[in-house]
Amino acid sequence: MIFLKHLFYEVENSSTQQTERILEDINLEFSKGQVYAIVGANGAGKSTLLDIISGTKNPTAGYLTNNAQDVHQNRRSFLRYLEKVSYCIQNAESAFFHKTVKEELLFSSQNQELLDQLVRDYDLQEALELSPFQLSGGQKKRLLFVLNLLNEPSILLTDELTAGLDQEGKSAMMGEIISHKDKRITIMVTHNLEDALYYADNLIVLSDSRVTFAGKTNEVIEDSSLLTSAGFQMPETFLLCQQLIQSGIFNKGDYYLNSKEIAKQLLLQFKGEKSDE
Numbered sequence: 599m600i601f602l603k604h605l606f607y608e609v610e611n612s613s614t615q616q617t618e619r620i621l622e623d624i625n626l627e628f629s630k631g632q633v634y635a636i637v638g639a640n641g642a643g644k645s646t647l648l649d650i651i652s653g654t655k656n657p658t659a660g661y662l663t664n665n666a667q668d669v670h671q672n673r674r675s676f677l678r679y680l681e682k683v684s685y686c687i688q689n690a691e692s693a694f695f696h697k698t699v700k701e702e703l704l705f706s707s708q709n710q711e712l713l714d715q716l717v718r719d720y721d722l723q724e725a726l727e728l729s730p731f732q733l734s735g736g737q738k739k740r741l742l743f744v745l746n747l748l749n750e751p752s753i754l755l756t757d758e759l760t761a762g763l764d765q766e767g768k769s770a771m772m773g774e775i776i777s778h779k780d781k782r783i784t785i786m787v788t789h790n791l792e793d794a795l796y797y798a799d800n801l802i803v804l805s806d807s808r809v810t811f812a813g814k815t816n817e818v819i820e821d822s823s824l825l826t827s828a829g830f831q832m833p834e835t836f837l838l839c840q841q842l843i844q845s846g847i848f849n850k851g852d853y854y855l856n857s858k859e860i861a862k863q864l865l866l867q868f869k870g871e872k873s874d875e
């Protein structure tokens with residue numbers, strides 16, 4: 599379990615010499631087996647929050663604890679924490695240091711079996727001898743994800759991991775995240791509220807450096823005012839599902855990822871009714 603207690607992050611603005619508050623009094627908890635989505639506008643502080651949870655940045659004030667241990671208490675507790683964390687950073691390229699994809703992978707893990715399997719699953723066989731910088735945007739994201747999975751983390755952090763990926767690439771990554779969520783704490787930052795509502799068990803809204811909502815995704819699906827009052831516009835797919843619930847076609851709490859999934863559900867219901875007759 600991770601706790602953030604009265605956590606602040608401030609930086610000195612070099613041009614104005616003023617202290618800027620990037621995160622303000624953040625209080626959150628994260629449990630194993632749960633997927634958390636952090637959403638919020640550009641510049642709200644999402645990546646900074648993930649940097650702090652990953653240990654990349656130290657909070658200016660407040661605590662980060664893991665299993666009741668203050669992560670920053672001493673060097674030993676800090677290093678022990680770092681071993682558990684994998685962090686897919688927002689800019690994938692900043693995570694690559696080696697000449698080839700193969701070297702990058704071998705540096706991250708000696709577990710050849712897992713490595714071979716992930717290379718196959720994420721279709722990187724053809725890219726092994728290339729420089730990571732020669733890869734396409736989608737391949738870079740897949741390599742970043744694989745490198746992070748090789749650590750077999752108990753805390754997995756992702757920052758806009760699926761942004762810019764096609765549906766197939768996104769489904770493969772999200773499938774992995776969801777099917778192995780029981781063994782980890784998973785925290786994903788995303789701009790895509792549809793994905794957050796569909797995949798995450800919990801939603802956290804960051805707005806102007808503060809948490810303005812933290813709660814169960816199911817609660818938001820049943821009462822969208824929890825998000826709209828935080829200044830969010832609900833996605834089209836959500837509004838469509840709401841209309842279908844109001845018309846008695848879908849059940850309360852039903853939510854599907856996209857219009858294709860909604861059409862599939864409608865067809866299933868229609869066929870079901872036909873076969874009942």
Ligand SMILES: Nc1ncnc2c1ncn2[C@@H]1O[C@H](COP(=O)(O)OP(=O)(O)OP(=O)(O)O)[C@@H](O)[C@H]1O
Pocket residue numbers: 609610611618620638639640641642643644645646647688
């Ligand atoms: N080292 C720093 N010095 C000055 N300002 C910083 C620093 N790090 C972050 N910021 C500022 O903190 C704010 C939050 O940045 P952050 O990258 O966490 O936002 P974000 O929510 O991840 O945005 P995006 O959606 O664009 O990725 C921004 O206004 C950014 O300019």
Ligand SMILES: [Mg+2]
Pocket residue numbers: 644645646688757
């Ligand atoms: Mg960011």
